[in-house]
Amino acid sequence: MSPLNPHEILKKVEKEGFEKAWKESSSLIPRASKRLTLHSERRGEPHPIYELIQKLRNRFLSLGFDEVFNPVIVDENEIYRQYGPEAPIILDRCYYLAALPRPDIGLSKSKCEEIEKLGVKLTDSKILALKGVFRDYKKGKIESDDLIEEIAEALDVSDDVATRVVSQVFPEFSSLRPKPSKLTLRSHMTSSWFLTLQALQHIADLPLKLFSVDVRFRREQREDPTHLRVHHSASCVVMDDELNIEEGERITRALLEPLGLRNFRFVKRKVTSKYYAYGMEYEGFVYNPSSGEWVEIVDYGIYNPISLARYGLEYPVLNVGLGVERLAMVLYGESDVRRLVYPQFYKELFLTDQKIAEALRFREEPVTEEGRRIRDAIIREALKHKNSVGPCRFLVYDGEILGKRVKIYIYEDEEGASLLGAAAENRIFVYDGNVIGAPLKGMDDSPLVRETREKGLCTDIKYLDGVASYAAAKIEEALRKGLKAVNVRIKMVKRLSDVNLELSKKARRFITSRKKRIMVSGPVFLGIHAEISG
């Protein structure tokens, strides 16, 4: 049972309202009886993007660049200054910020007149009350659902009149729509660099070397294998009295070669972005061995003096911008950036055969030392006498547990049948996502069995192990409960639970969703009988 039941909780909210349900909600949370482990041996797993960002930051720092936190929100006007005629195209892929306007709560004379026109006689106390309602509304003390009622009360009029007051005098209350602003989320780190450089050019020594590894935003209709709405740019600028464009390549190599990248190709862009000086924008590609393709990961250039002039910048500036996610895709050999960045949403559950095997466990197991000894004895003796022909019976254990005499037999009553069925020694294999029970020898005519044995992962679990564990656990239970006898008789096996095995929820989900199979069957046929006396 899960500790919280969403269905019931929502029903309660519907019945009793949010406020009441919320106030009682803390009682729904079960208190932990033991402390959370904080200092375990298991180290948490870092996100690959942040790990790469960390490495890039360290590279920049060791190359003598100072780190900057650049503005994330940039006025659209800056884009015009930087890009000139190209700005509309750039702005097309920017997000503009919008926000809900604050309702105009001022009760101006003209508003009062309008109210009176609706046939409401205003008094000082009514105006005061109405102002109070507006204030509470703004503070969130009054919900929009209750606004009409509150206004009606404040003005001492019917709901009808109050509705007219709101819709005719204060339409801003009923329809709060987000209002767009001219502020954008930066789509390039460059948008912010101009501002930062402007602030620093006269107070910093040249060469000024700055970097920032941070997010930028692009309005994408959809995120796809190579596009995200939010991604990271590892960006740096160099401002100096003189600059050569070749420094862009040097910086790129200095950054990336220590990360193990060797094969670069740098190409002048055919079409220069307007914020770069004409013909001074280059693209850098890196060879991705896993896909065999050249991937564009870096863009560098020297800023257009016209753009610089609009910010009063008096020195040339080189800018190198590197797509962190792109680089990560090359480094981690991932073809879909969404899987890399948002594995929680995009990575399909995948379990290796090894993981599936680890998800197998016995449903019931002996918990005491003596119980485990019983289990081992059953297995040992059953294997020793497996070919004995029934009716037969073997004492496998005779001892004292908890002051009681316990005698355990394995038996076969049926005339002419062997003690163990043929499948008792079958092993559980995991092969290509399937869980298969198969014998270690024989059944060579079955291609599935042959293939599983050859290529599958063989666990050390035999059907007999599950059966013996089950019997031992049952005998322990009988001792606890004071029962006199236990009889366990396993016949034909059809599924995991028949041999006292189960798979974790996760592994079952993986197998069923991939149309894989759990094939555990065969004749086991073993009887276990315990007599408890004293």
Next chain:
RNA sequence: GCCGGGUUACCCUAGCCUGGUAGGGGGCAGGCCUGCUAAGCCUGUGGCCAGAUCGGCCUCGCGGGUUCAAAUCCCGCACCCGGCGCCA
């Protein structure tokens, strides 16, 4: 921005065109049958209500509509997946 495909119970899926009891498989649970097995057979397996062994209602992403009747037709919305375009 344009165009197309999708969302069915724990998992996978059919049904949609042509409206009429939501079918199959897997998993899980129970039963039958089974002694040399790897696909035997049957039953059950969403929620709610019900003095409740009868039974009733709801449920096919969400919300409306049409209809005697909607998973199915129509409208709107959300999310997912493709293709084109734009980019990095």
